[in-house]
Amino acid sequence: xxxxxxxxxxxxxxxxxxxxxxxxxxxxxxxxxxxxxxxxxxxxxxxxxxxxxxxxxxxxxxxxxxxxxxxxxxxxxxxxxxxxxxxxxxxxxxxxxxxxxxxxxxxxxxxxxxxxxx
Numbered sequence: 001x002x003x004x005x006x007x008x009x010x011x012x013x014x015x016x017x018x019x020x021x022x023x024x025x026x027x028x029x030x031x032x033x034x035x036x037x038x039x040x041x042x043x044x045x046x047x048x049x050x051x052x053x054x055x056x057x058x059x060x061x062x063x064x065x066x067x068x069x070x071x072x073x074x075x076x077x078x079x080x081x082x083x084x085x086x087x088x089x090x091x092x093x094x095x096x097x098x099x100x101x102x103x104x105x106x107x108x109x110x111x112x113x114x115x116x117x118x
Contacts, residue, residue, distance in 0.1 A: 002070055005095040009066055009073035012093065012100065017061040021051050029099035036105035047103075057081040064088075071095060079107075083115040 008027055015023030025048055034041040034050065041050055058081060065076040075091040087107055094102035 003068065004070045004098070005073040005093060006066060006068045008095050008098070008100060009068060009075050009091070009093050012091075013061065013063055013066070013075050013077065016051070016055075016058070017063075019055040019058055021048060021055055024051050027100055028103075029096070029101045032101060032103065034103040034105065036103075037107060037109035057083065059085075068093075081112075084111045087111065 012024060012027050015021075015027065025044065028044060028047060030044045032042070032044060032047050034047055036050075038050075041047055058079065060080045062078040062080075063075070064078060066073060068074055071094065073093045073095070075089075075093070077089055077091075079087045079089050081087065089105065089107040092102075092104040092106075093100050
């Protein structure tokens with residue numbers, strides 16, 4: 001087993017940690033499907049917009065764990081953002097033909113919502 005999805009997931013994490021949106025986009029399929037606490041996003045254009053909003057908020061991402069195989073990988077990391085510190089995030093990624101086709105993001109949205117103006 002080559003662990004292709006794990007390798008792609010690690011590159012995906014590094015691109016996010018470096019706020020490299022083009023690097024993230026190089027790893028995803030045009031028809032990416034993403035589900036997160038913020039809702040459902042389909043396609044590369046919408047996915048780029050999602051990451052374009054998140055990247056400026058990043059102070060630091062710390063990889064806690066990564067595992068998987070050739071088809072899927074799970075990233076668990078800690079996100080320190082401009083508004084919320086120490087938010088744990090999990091990304092479940094599905095890879096086909098060397099590209100991420102599915103991203104299921106899990107995190108507690110509550111502390112982020114508490115930072116919004118009333």
